[in-house]
Amino acid sequence: MADVGDGLTLRLTLTKALRALPRRQREAVVLHYLAGLKHLEIADVLGISSGSVARHVHRGLAALRAQLDELAPGAAQVTQHIIKGGIVRVTTLPEAARLKGTDQLVTARVTGRVGGTALYTVDIGMPAVLKLPGRPGGEPASEELIGQEVECVVVEVDEEEQRVLVASVPSGPEEELYRRRTAFISALRPGEVLQGTVISVVPFGAFVDIGDSVYGLLHVSELGSVDHPQEALDVGQGVRVEVLDTSPVLERVSLRLAEAA
Known part of the structure; x- marks a missing residue:
């Protein structure tokens, strides 16, 4: 096989990998990385939420990297400067503050409940609090999520109180x-x-x-x-x-x- 650094080979490999993606993932990846649209713009084009766009981009990238490695070992590394993203871990308040209000997904491992509220304690690389969409604040959180990992976004950072609030991304x-x-x-x-x-x-x-x-x-x-x-x-x-x-x-x-x- 030709060297993966060869431009034509790389483009053909990338095109084949993109075609193998599920339609929604392919659309999100292409619109974001090739058309240069922001997540909110893609949400309008596809008629879905920006959170769902973030999820499709993340999953599309993961599948794309796997496809690239299978089609041309090393190609995924060569294209890192073109395709970036994925779910991240957050370890400091400044990192959380930079992600506030963005569509960058973070991984939250649910560790417990916050008293009798609808909130959960989670680990995103640092302690944080998780809010699920649509749950009334007076409805106690169940124990079913404890121990599971949830895809979420940073929505609030209180540096004075040393507190980070994240919200899960709705789906279906x-x-x-x-x-x-x-x-x-x-x-x-x-x-x-x-x-x-x-x-x-x-x-x-x-x-x-x-x-x-x-x-x-x-x-x-x-x-x-x-x-x-x-x-x-x-x-x-x-x-x-x-x-x-x-x-x-x-x-x-x-x-x-x-x-x-």
Whole structure:
């Protein structure tokens, strides 16, 4: 076989490897690395979430490198300067801060649950906290994920508190629900008044269903002089709430009780 450094041989080998990829992986890799599109642009072209784009790119690259090594041993190393990516490990807060808001996937090994919340403790190369998409904050995390590895992205870094928050990337039917929820939250504006239903009451407040499976937090500090939110709210109760702040990527909505109409 000709030397893999030969340009023509390398291009033919790369083309053959690309053709062997599943369609979605091939499209994502080609649009990103050959067409130069960003993940958000690819998401618009393919009609999927940017998180799914990141997953398809990662898996496509892994399969592509394997194909290259099989077709021409050493070719994967030769093309490293052209094709980069994959899932990374994060070991420091500055590294996490650089990845915040990007579509770079990180590997999170689930190590436990955070109290009675919907959050998990994970190891991404350093301790972090994992949020799953669409789970109400008052719904306790199950033990099923403990010990498993999850593909996620860095969404929040608090250097003062030495805390990193990561979110898993939705897939399958959950992907469309995630897109709907984030679109719903993106359209909300501070001061907007909504009618909602209390779905859970926890020591620090209550979670309110405000539509499209979006759950906002009504913090206890917004409930007046009460020792526990249960003194003011009941599960199933309808409430008028006002939007204080939102974070679509975290699927987070902060609420307060709206003044009487």
